Amino acid sequence: MTFHFIFADKEEQRTKKTKNSPSCLGYPVSIFFIVVNEFCERFSYYGMKAVLVLYFKYFIGWDNDLSTTIYHTFVALCYLTPILGAIIADSWLGKTIVYLSIVYTIGQVIMAISAIHDITDTNRDGTPDNMTFHTAMSMLGLMLIALGTGGIKPCVAAFGGDQFEEHQEKQRSTFFSIFYLSINAGSLLSTLITPILRAQECGIYSKQSCFPLAFGVPAALMVVALIVFIAGHSMYIMESPKGNILLRVMKCIGFAIKNRFNHRSKQHPKREHWMDWAEEKYDKLLIAQVKMVLKVLFLYIPLPMFWALFDQQGSRWTLQATTMDGNFGAFIIQPDQMQIVNPILIVIMVPIMDSAVYPLIKKCHINFTPLRRMTVGMLLASLAFVAAALLQIQIDQTMPNFPSSSQIQVKFLNLENTSVPVEVEGQEPFAVPGFDSSNDYMTLDTENITVSAGGKNATAYFQKSTRHTVLINTDGMLQTLNDITEKPNQGMNAIRFVNGFRSHLNFTIKSDNLGPIAPLQGSGYLSVPHGKANFTIVNEEGQTCHYILQLGFGSSYTVLIPSTFSFGESCTENIKAIQDIEPNGIHMAWQVIQYFLMTCGEVVFSVTGLDFSYAQAPSNMKSVLQAGWLLTVAVGNIIVLIVAEAGSLPDQWAEYVLFASLLVAVSIIFAVMAYFYTYMDPMEIEAKFMDLEPEEKKRKELGMTTKDNLAYVNNETSNNTDDKQTKI
Secondary structure, three states: OOOOOOOOOHHHHEEEOOOOOOEEOOEEOHHHHHHHHHHHHHHHHHHHHHOHHHHHHHHHOOOHHHHHHHHHHHHHHHHHHHHHHHHHHOOOHHHHHHHHHHHHHHHHHHHHHHOOHHHOOOOOOOOOOOHHHHHHHHHHHHHHHHHHHHHHHHHHHHHHHOOOOOOOHHHHHHHHHHHHHHHHHHHHHHHHHHHHHHHOEEOOOOOEEOHHHHHHHHHHHHHHHHHHHHHOHHHOOOEEEOOOHHHHHHHHHHHHHHHHHHOOOOOOOOOOOHHHHHOOOOOHHHHHHHHHHHHHHHHOOOOHHHHHHHHHHHOHHHHHHOOOEOEOOOOEOOHHHHHHHHHHHHHHHHHHHHHHHHHHHHHOOOOOOHHHHHHHHHHHHHHHHHHHHHHHHHHHHHOOOOOOOOOEEEEEEEOOOOOEEEEEOOOOOEEEOOOOEOOOOEEEOOOEEEEEEOOEEEEEEOOOOEEEEEEEEOOEEEEEEEEOOOOOHHHOEEEEEEEOOOOOEEEEEOOEEEEEEOOOEEOOOEEEOOEEEEEEEEEOOOOEEEEEEEEOOOOEEEEEEOOOOOOOOOOOOOOEEEEEEOOOOOEHHHHHHHHHHHHHHHHHHHHHHHHHHHHHOOOOOHHHHHHHHHHHHHHHHHHHHHHHHHOOOOOHHHHHHHHHHHHHHHHHHHHHHHHOOOOOOHHHHHHHHHHHHHHHHHHHHHOOOHHHHHHHHHHHHHHOOOOHHHOO
16 A cells, blocks of 8 residues: 655745644644544545445446456546646645545545445345446546545645744654554555445345445545544644746746747757757756656656556455455455555565665665666566466366356256256266256257256257256256356355255245245245355244355355255254355465565555655655656556456456566566666755856846857856766
């Protein structure tokens, strides 16, 4: 889990209003409201985001690809809007937080409302009758959330720093540590809690996965965040605006491009750098700073590929976890809770890397520069996806082979206690044991099949891409049951009963009632969670039998009540549970390997990248590079949604390998770019140009022509580029 800030560059952008803020233990009281606000906001964002892809899949009903696409579209928007926030924040910092927090809160409330299935469930069957309404509401909510969270992202940290006076440097540093801790605490708790809330069942008329609660709690925390922030408004130190450096940089670059285009003919002398064409309007110090920024931004070009892999922890990896066994013995891990492994490992790995790994590498006299660290981080992320691909191959081997669009699958269930011979046209004859089923599904390429069972012939017609169980006895074929053609959702288990008892039986578990099942008939499916399922079987006379079935995750069973069944203490002895789909066989703990590799990659890539950007940025343009850094995250998510929608790979493991291969290729390109990169000392470069400012003013006073100016600039440039370390 990576956290990004765009800090305001106060030296250039603001001057404080004189105002005394109440203090406690040397700290402004106002920062309490800001820290609590940040904790609640991060809880709200990461809590909602943790269950989002499963909401798309299980509630809206989208497939994995579309769920992944919309998820990453939302994340991309969340990292594009901070640029807008950074532009407007310098003029209305405090007001920006309030207004966008209101937008944010409305979005979270709309998301919670969109997940209430009872709103449109007119027939009370547990399924919304107007899914368009829920989809439209959720899309509106996500757009408002993206605008809100992205807009305030560059504001809150800077606003907190503004609360300190110049002599409170130590307290300001401590504040940012506490601020970062509040982000971690909010994200950790929400990633742990909201999946638990989602796994509960709630509803007015029918009980379903409690997405309204999973979205409602983050919405409530956002309301608290807004109230807390507003409550402290009288204590805040507000700052008067003084321009926006991001806009100045964009205007400077735009003028240089325009001026170069207007002087593109050969009669105009070339200049050392294309940004030098901005000298007619902007001072050389600003131009030199823009050059430094552009030099770093050029290195950012390959970086989105890392984020394309990193952010799939919340989409593809979460969907992968839904096909795995989350039973850890003492507790059950929900698929969307596995994301918590990342922030936990960050807390562990950051101090290990800083205090052990990096010093050890230094002692080995290895020049492990920031750009080399970032290259290693990209390679570690690609290894994480190789591990995910290998794990996916193992999962696929345990998955049932469902019929294709041109196939049908059939199996036979014998309701008698003696073996029954069966012949299917075009297949080898076989026998079905008494009170049992044929070993596996028979896959056929025809819609019409002729079956001989117990000496009786019958022809059955089936739609393609379907599964069926045929009930047979010595009198011949009785009934065809429609089987499920995919793993049960959300790790649930699909259980149905076949009544071979020759009298009506009723089956219940908790509040679910299958109703009376006639003799020689089968029931529909019940979705039953993991653990011990206690079924109650009742006959017409009121006699009961309690049958316990131990269930895993994602299985399907047909429970046969045979003709030899009888009520009493030993009523369960003859009941036969036939497994149609095996439970998830690969344990969720295997995902820790890929999470570990990805987290190691994040620590050496993201943390190093932010530090590198800060060190290489001019003193008043650090927020510009932070905006560029956030833009790489947005582009990375756009790459994922393009691959998810445009990609035609049949297997998920192949997509993992594709992403890993792309990142390896990109990391090689980045390594080459890093090799030719010369590190800069922004302070030294700025100092040289500041020394030239009096001379520049003198030239202006003497009224030098543009041609004279150019000659002077070229002369000064040649005198200041002898040191490669400071060359721009």
